[in-house]
Amino acid sequence: MEKKKITIALAGNPNVGKTTLFNAITGARQHVGNWPGVTVEKKTGKRTYKDTEIEVVDLPGTYSLTAYSLDEVVARDYVVEEIPDVVVQIVDATNLERNLYLTTQLMELGSKVVIALNMWDLAESRGDKIDTRKMEDFLEIPVVKTVANRAEGIDALLEEVVREVDKGEHHEHEVSYGDDIEKKIIELEGIVGKDSALSGKYPVRWLSVKLLDGDENILEKIEGSSVATQVNSVLSTIKKDDYEAAMAEKRYETINTVLPQICVKCVNEVTFSDMIDRAVTNKYLGIPIFLAMMWAAFEVTFTVATPLMEFVDMFFGWLAGVVAQSITNPVLGSLLGDGIIAGVGSVMIFLPNILLLFLMISLLEDSGYMARAAFVMDKLMYKIGLNGGSFIPLLMGFGCNVPAIMATRTIEDEKERLVTILVNPFISCGARLPVYLMLAGAFFGRNAGTVIFGIYILGIIVAILSAKLIRGTVVKGKPSPFIMELPPYRLPTLKASAIHMWEKGSIYLKKAGTIILAGVVFVWLLSAIPAPGVDAAFASEEILGTEDSLIGVLGHIIEPLVAPLGFDWKVAVALVFGFIAKEIVIGSMGVLYGTGEDEDALAEILTAGAMTPLTALGLMVFTLLYVPCIACVGVVKKETGSWKWTLFMMVYGTALAWIAAFLIYRIGTAIGWGL
Amino acid sequence: MANTNKMIFAMVAGILYVVFGILKMLEGFGIETGLAESLLIPGDFFGGFCFVVIGAVFLYAVKELSAGVHMGVSYVYVGILMSLVFMAVYLLVMGADLLMFYAVKSEDYEGWRIIDSMRPGIYLGLLSLIGYFYWKDRFTTEMTKV
Ligand SMILES: Nc1nc2c(ncn2[C@@H]2O[C@H](COP(=O)(O)OP(=O)(O)O)[C@@H](O)[C@H]2O)c(=O)[nH]1
Ligand SMILES: [Mg+2]
Numbered sequence: 001m002e003k004k005k006i007t008i009a010l011a012g013n014p015n016v017g018k019t020t021l022f023n024a025i026t027g028a029r030q031h032v033g034n035w036p037g038v039t040v041e042k043k044t045g046k047r048t049y050k051d052t053e054i055e056v057v058d059l060p061g062t063y064s065l066t067a068y069s070l071d072e073v074v075a076r077d078y079v080v081e082e083i084p085d086v087v088v089q090i091v092d093a094t095n096l097e098r099n100l101y102l103t104t105q106l107m108e109l110g111s112k113v114v115i116a117l118n119m120w121d122l123a124e125s126r127g128d129k130i131d132t133r134k135m136e137d138f139l140e141i142p143v144v145k146t147v148a149n150r151a152e153g154i155d156a157l158l159e160e161v162v163r164e165v166d167k168g169e170h171h172e173h174e175v176s177y178g179d180d181i182e183k184k185i186i187e188l189e190g191i192v193g194k195d196s197a198l199s200g201k202y203p204v205r206w207l208s209v210k211l212l213d214g215d216e217n218i219l220e221k222i223e224g225s226s227v228a229t230q231v232n233s234v235l236s237t238i239k240k241d242d243y244e245a246a247m248a249e250k251r252y253e254t255i256n257t258v259l260p261q262i263c264v265k266c267v268n269e270v271t272f273s274d275m276i277d278r279a280v281t282n283k284y285l286g287i288p289i290f291l292a293m294m295w296a297a298f299e300v301t302f303t304v305a306t307p308l309m310e311f312v313d314m315f316f317g318w319l320a321g322v323v324a325q326s327i328t329n330p331v332l333g334s335l336l337g338d339g340i341i342a343g344v345g346s347v348m349i350f351l352p353n354i355l356l357l358f359l360m361i362s363l364l365e366d367s368g369y370m371a372r373a374a375f376v377m378d379k380l381m382y383k384i385g386l387n388g389g390s391f392i393p394l395l396m397g398f399g400c401n402v403p404a405i406m407a408t409r410t411i412e413d414e415k416e417r418l419v420t421i422l423v424n425p426f427i428s429c430g431a432r433l434p435v436y437l438m439l440a441g442a443f444f445g446r447n448a449g450t451v452i453f454g455i456y457i458l459g460i461i462v463a464i465l466s467a468k469l470i471r472g473t474v475v476k477g478k479p480s481p482f483i484m485e486l487p488p489y490r491l492p493t494l495k496a497s498a499i500h501m502w503e504k505g506s507i508y509l510k511k512a513g514t515i516i517l518a519g520v521v522f523v524w525l526l527s528a529i530p531a532p533g534v535d536a537a538f539a540s541e542e543i544l545g546t547e548d549s550l551i552g553v554l555g556h557i558i559e560p561l562v563a564p565l566g567f568d569w570k571v572a573v574a575l576v577f578g579f580i581a582k583e584i585v586i587g588s589m590g591v592l593y594g595t596g597e598d599e600d601a602l603a604e605i606l607t608a609g610a611m612t613p614l615t616a617l618g619l620m621v622f623t624l625l626y627v628p629c630i631a632c633v634g635v636v637k638k639e640t641g642s643w644k645w646t647l648f649m650m651v652y653g654t655a656l657a658w659i660a661a662f663l664i665y666r667i668g669t670a671i672g673w674g675l
Numbered sequence: 676m677a678n679t680n681k682m683i684f685a686m687v688a689g690i691l692y693v694v695f696g697i698l699k700m701l702e703g704f705g706i707e708t709g710l711a712e713s714l715l716i717p718g719d720f721f722g723g724f725c726f727v728v729i730g731a732v733f734l735y736a737v738k739e740l741s742a743g744v745h746m747g748v749s750y751v752y753v754g755i756l757m758s759l760v761f762m763a764v765y766l767l768v769m770g771a772d773l774l775m776f777y778a779v780k781s782e783d784y785e786g787w788r789i790i791d792s793m794r795p796g797i798y799l800g801l802l803s804l805i806g807y808f809y810w811k812d813r814f815t816t817e818m819t820k821v
Binding site for chain 2: 129264270272274275276278279280282284285288289291292293295296299300303304305306307308310311314450453
């Protein structure tokens with residue numbers, strides 16, 4: 001059998017045992033020459049491990065990969081331009097903090113790295129407890145313990161190297177430089193990416209980072225390129241020295257959040273923040289803890305809102321009474337009572353839920369826990385072709401998909417961003433909640449909470465599977481590195497969270513006063529106009545919301561589309577108008593069934609035969625999945641810049657919704673649930 | 676040694692939360708455990724799952740502490756914090772019930788007594804509250820320092 005040939009480069013700080021390890025691997029059969037053009041010594045050697053022939057290149061020892069010295073330039077150029085199959089970084093286990101600085105830079109270069117955790121014997125005798133499994137988790141780099149001068153761990157190291165080469169894909173983590181610097185990085189990436197000679201040769205993010213770092217060597221490379229003027233104009237807007245210092249600090253900050261998790265004894269002081277992180281980023285407990293926190297937020301949103309909803313209900317009941325008593329004009333009375341109060345009231349009643357939901361999201365964000373959740377979910381997100389960075393925009397979708405989709409702007413990779421946008425509408429937003437609350441409350445009584453939680457879970461599952469599907473077919477590509485950021489925990493203040501809650505919640509209020517109001521008035525208008533050939537007055541009792549009104553005619557036209565799902569024409573109409581805003585599904589049902597603002601009356605009519613638990617479940621699932629509201633469609637168009645993708649999302653979602661509701665109805669009926 | 680106290684605490688809390696969590700899940704499935712009434716355990720599958728998670732966090736602390744990993748105390752703190760969060764949740768639910776009874780005077784709440792809203796999340800949380808105050812320094816000083 002033909003032997004496989006690979007090249008590995010040994011990198012590391014000075015005095016970490018690089019030469020010793022080189023000798024241990026190659027048996028000191030080495031070739032000494034000079035690096036091209038410079039007088040730095042270049043050593044190469046060979047080793048055959050199992051059926052792989054490994055060429056080993058010893059790089060000059062360096063503390064970083066910024067072009068401060070000739071050694072650094074040589075080491076870096078080799079890694080960037082020759083692209084060894086694997087870079088083995090030799091890390092001195094007794095000096096992790098300093099050694100990991102080089103690691104952060106290798107991560108940025110996107111090289112496949114394996115860490116040889118050398119001087120393990122010294123670290124152990126000193127009593128350091130380094131958790132290599134955790135180290136692998138945090139860095140997403142394989143770690144092998146070695147003692148080079150006793151040739152221990154060499155085979156394990158080579159085994160890992162060979163495995164890493166065979167792996168094909170790998171998922172990196174990178175340092176986050178904070179909002180301001182990240183913005184500049186993204187700006188530069190946009191510019192540098194346009195020069196295909198540069199972007200073909202070097203990782204674009206790395207180039208941008210180095211430019212901000214004031215790296216002379218990279219600046220020279222840019223000078224001769226087509227984007228020189230543009231890059232310089234961006235760079236002229238910043239103070240280079242400040243940036244360089246700030247970026248180095250950020251790298252150390254990242255190392256210092258990771259270090260206490262990897263090695264307790266290696267740091268002088270373990271903060272409470274470090275301790276919490278240890279538990280909430282635990283390999284096994286991280287995701288369950290996250291789910292438990294979500295459930296707590298969910299429980300508060302639903303249960304605590306109940307009495308508050310009663311108050312809102314009382315208010316609208318009172319309002320309806322006042323209107324009924326004081327307005328004598330029947331048309332105006334109907335517009336106010338059957339149209340506006342019925343429609344807007346049945347939406348406003350859910351304001352407490354919406355506010356509490358936003359309050360919970362704000363609390364989780366403000367405490368710093370959200371960033372941990374993104375970290376914990378990174379592995380899972382990677383499996384569906386995204387990374388942890390897509391997680392927060394998805395989570396925000398539980399509030400409202402519009403700001404959530406705008407939040408995808410922090411995702412650098414265009415393809416990942418596109419997929420995150422396309423699946424975001426499946427994350428059930430606050431506007432859909434009234435529909436579930438109404439229907440689940442009416443049909444599932446004691447189990448309503450479980451049913452609604454199940455609907456949310458279904459949304460998540462559909463989003464995940466869709467992302468995987470889309471990523472595997474129409475938007476192929478490798479997930480980009482995850483940018484790590486673990487800000488310190490803060491005790492969230494109720495005031496700050498309340499302000500955040502209000503910022504988001506007031507949008508809901510405004511929506512109720514404008515677009516939902518307009519929507520329900522329109523529905524009322526259509527239901528007040530007599531159908532052609534029907535002899536009745538405008539807005540008269542006997543035609544309102546019945547088949548004798550214009551809306552009845554329209555409803556019957558579209559009814560065949562949803563009849564296979566067990567929906568009648570009123571539901572069909574409600575769904576059509578739900579495109580304006582999902583709350584209108586319930587708002588217009590209030591108008592169409594003529595139950596006014598009274599939720600309980602609507603529930604009674606529905607359970608009395610207008611619907612079955614099965615069609616109610618189908619309607620909830622349909623509402624979850626079908627075309628998102630008009631505002632959401634608008635933002636998808638704006639953010640993707642493409643009608644093609646916007647239409648794709650609309651058609652895909654609606655088709656899924658139809659199929660799901662169809663299956664629920666058919667299978668449920670077949671096994672006898674549809675009573 | 677201080678860690679022995681924490682280990683015993685975590686062991687007791689861990690077992691309690693896991694057991695109560697499993698009971699809640701069983702009741703949630705509609706399986707009568709016979710303990711629902713006397714221990715005020717509601718049938719609640721997801722809520723039970725959360726209890727099991729809290730219990731697991733405590734038990735993980737026992738695992739690490741007994742292996743001599745001092746940082747295992749992290750799990751005790753996080754377990755305490757989580758159970759306090761859940762205690763707060765159930766107290767809020769109780770507050771909502773109070774409002775329904777006194778302010779809304781809902782028909783569904785006829786004959787409601789405060790004990791009807793008492794949940795294991797509240798009385799088990801008392802244990803964590805004790806732990807919280809016992810190791811308060813750790814929580815307050817460190818919290819403000821970061
Ligand atoms: N105790 C211990 N000493 C080591 C180990 N690896 C290398 N050394 C010693 O560390 C010193 C520096 O090693 P060297 O290979 O020259 O480091 P380089 O500067 O990275 O090439 C030498 O004295 C080695 O014997 C190790 O794993 N354990
Ligand atoms: Mg050397």
